[in-house]
Amino acid sequence: MxxxxxxxxxxxxxxxxxxxxxxxxxxxxxxxxVQADLTLTLKPFELRMLTYTALALIVGxxxxxxxxxAQAMGxxxxxLVVIVDELxxxxxxxxxxxxxxxxxxxxxxxxxxxxxxxxxxxxxxxxENRLFADMDDATRATLTDALSRIRKQEKT
Amino acid sequence: MxxxxxxxxxxxxxxxxxxxxxxxxxxxxxxxxVQADLTLTLKPFELRMLTYTALALIVGxxxxxxxxxAQAMGxxxxxLVVIVDELxxxxxxxxxxxxxxxxxxxxxxxxxxxxxxxxxxxxxxxxENRLFADMDDATRATLTDALSRIRKQEKT
DNA sequence: CATAATAGTTATAAGGCATATCTGTTATTG
DNA sequence: CAATAACAGATATGCCTTATAACTATTATG
Numbered sequence: 001m002x003x004x005x006x007x008x009x010x011x012x013x014x015x016x017x018x019x020x021x022x023x024x025x026x027x028x029x030x031x032x033x034v035q036a037d038l039t040l041t042l043k044p045f046e047l048r049m050l051t052y053t054a055l056a057l058i059v060g061x062x063x064x065x066x067x068x069x070a071q072a073m074g075x076x077x078x079x080l081v082v083i084v085d086e087l088x089x090x091x092x093x094x095x096x097x098x099x100x101x102x103x104x105x106x107x108x109x110x111x112x113x114x115x116x117x118x119x120x121x122x123x124x125x126x127x128e129n130r131l132f133a134d135m136d137d138a139t140r141a142t143l144t145d146a147l148s149r150i151r152k153q154e155k156t
Numbered sequence: 157m158x159x160x161x162x163x164x165x166x167x168x169x170x171x172x173x174x175x176x177x178x179x180x181x182x183x184x185x186x187x188x189x190v191q192a193d194l195t196l197t198l199k200p201f202e203l204r205m206l207t208y209t210a211l212a213l214i215v216g217x218x219x220x221x222x223x224x225x226a227q228a229m230g231x232x233x234x235x236l237v238v239i240v241d242e243l244x245x246x247x248x249x250x251x252x253x254x255x256x257x258x259x260x261x262x263x264x265x266x267x268x269x270x271x272x273x274x275x276x277x278x279x280x281x282x283x284e285n286r287l288f289a290d291m292d293d294a295t296r297a298t299l300t301d302a303l304s305r306i307r308k309q310e311k312t
Numbered sequence: 313c314a315t316a317a318t319a320g321t322t323a324t325a326a327g328g329c330a331t332a333t334c335t336g337t338t339a340t341t342g
Numbered sequence: 343c344a345a346t347a348a349c350a351g352a353t354a355t356g357c358c359t360t361a362t363a364a365c366t367a368t369t370a371t372g
Contacts, residue, residue, distance in 0.1 A: 014228035015216045018277065019209065022284055023296060024190045026303040028205075031187050032230060033308055034180045049184075050359080053175065060171045067319060072170035074188060079360060081321060103319040103368045121174065128178055130309060139302055140179060146291060146299040147182035150189055153286060206328080223350060235329060237352060259337045259350040317370070323363085330357080339348070 034131060041127040045120040046090075050075075052120055054083050055109065058093050059117050063106040065098070092116055190287060197283040201276040202246075206231075208276055210239050211265065214249050215273050219262040221254070248272055 019025040035049065042052055050073075057072055058064055064072075070080040084107065087093045092113030095105040109117065132140055175181040191205065198208050206229070213228055214220055220228075226236040240263065243249045248269030251261040265273065288296055 014213060014220065014224055016213060016228065018212050018216050020304075022280060023288060023300055023303075024187070024194060024284065025209075026300050027183065027187045027190060029230070030303040030306040031180070031183045033306055034183060037309070038180060048358085053181075056174050057170060057172060060174050064170065065319075068170055072172065074185070075359085076361060077320070078322075078362085101319080101369070105320075124178060128180065131306060132179060135302060135305065139298070142295070142298055143302040144179055144182050146295055147179075147186040148176075149291065150186040150287060152189055153193070204327085221350075231328085232330060233351070234331085234353075257338070257350080261351075313372100315371080318368080320366085320368105322365075324361100325363105326359100326361080328357105328359080330355100332353105332355085334353075335351085337348100337350080340346080342343105342345085 037127055037131055038124065041123050042120060045116060045123070047116075047120055050083055051086060052117075052124070054080070055087060055092060055113060055117050056121070058087070058107045059109045059114055062108045063096075065104045065106065067104075069107065087113070193283055193287055194280065197279050198276060201272055201279070203272075203276055206239055207242060208273075208280070210236070211243060211248060211269060211273050212277070214243070214263045215265045215270055218264045219252075221260045221262065223260075225263065243269070 016025075038049055042048060045052075047055070053073055054069060057069055061068075066080055066084060067077060069084075070077045073080065084093070084095070088095055091110055093107055093109050095107060098104040098106050135143070172181075194205055198204060201208075203211070209229055210225060213225055217224075222236055222240060223233060225240075226233045229236065240249070240251070244251055247266055249263055249265050252264060254260040254262050291299070
């Protein structure tokens with residue numbers, strides 16, 4: 001009974017029974033933790049989740065257009081612009097003109113970009129191994145599979 | 157081959173193999189979908205995820221203080237103020253003075269608040285059943301359990 | 313060719329979240 | 343017990359994420 005002290009009004013422990021009945025509640029709580037840890041993990045590389053994700057997709061899809069990238073990231077084009085701006089300014093990627101379509105840019109990672117991504121990605125893998133340390137591979141696979149099966153509903 | 161059209165540069169389908177190796181990536185994608193659907197679900201009640209959550213916790217913990225609520229929701233006190241303001245303005249909750257501690261407020265849901273929450277919560281349950289329709293109860297339990305086992309790491 | 317559609321951009325706004333700071337109030341402690 | 347620390351709530355402020363509207367330049371279409 002360390003510091004029982006002065007319990008203001010009702011319970012010391014807040015009852016969240018109603019919310020715990022919802023899967024989405026657990027998803028949010030878990031993701032908050034993962035996200036916070038990921039932010040710390042990426043900080044040494046001066047990357048945020050969004051810039052890391054964009055860089056990952058550009059590295060894995062050389063020549064990608066901004067519209068494709070925005071679509072893949074599930075964000076709107078205007079919001080992607082500043083992300084691509086930042087990666088370009090840091091010379092991690094280049095915006096090349098597409099000869100066959102002068103409206104579009106072909107995004108490609110530079111050598112520095114690929115190198116930084118390699119290091120950042122290794123850190124992210126370590127971060128995940130740390131966070132999911134007490135979760136065996138089978139459970140981890142089940143978790144991943146269950147999550148990836150959640151899909152948008154068709155609007156009948 | 158419906159609309160193959162004019163494939164700008166590289167693939168039609170963006171390769172996110174690297175990202176798919178991370179559980180957090182699947183968590184974010186899945187949560188985005190759940191969150192978007194939840195927003196639509198709560199709209200008829202003029203609730204957002206945060207106001208719904210706050211209301212749920214106040215209904216389930218009558219007399220809760222704002223500090224306790226903020227801590228339970230994992231947000232900072234200043235951000236809770238506006239949420240509680242909104243619920244109070246809509247007369248879904250009341251801020252009662254705590255006689256034993258004149259600094260604190262005891263939050264309690266009004267009858268209208270409890271009624272609205274009842275309806276909203278039923279809608280949220282329906283929303284989850286819809287989203288997780290193709291997931292059997294065992295998988296759903298495994299998912300919930302795996303998610304709730306993700307914990308903040310001790311900073312050795 | 314006129315019009316629509318597309319790629320990228322700019323401007324703008326709203327929501328979510330954090331920090332610093334302030335006012336009262338309560339707790340601690342020398 | 344008076345001085346100080348700690349706490350509850352509130353205000354101000356700023357950053358990040360995301361969305362929409364509207365603009366330019368270019369390409370596609372009827």
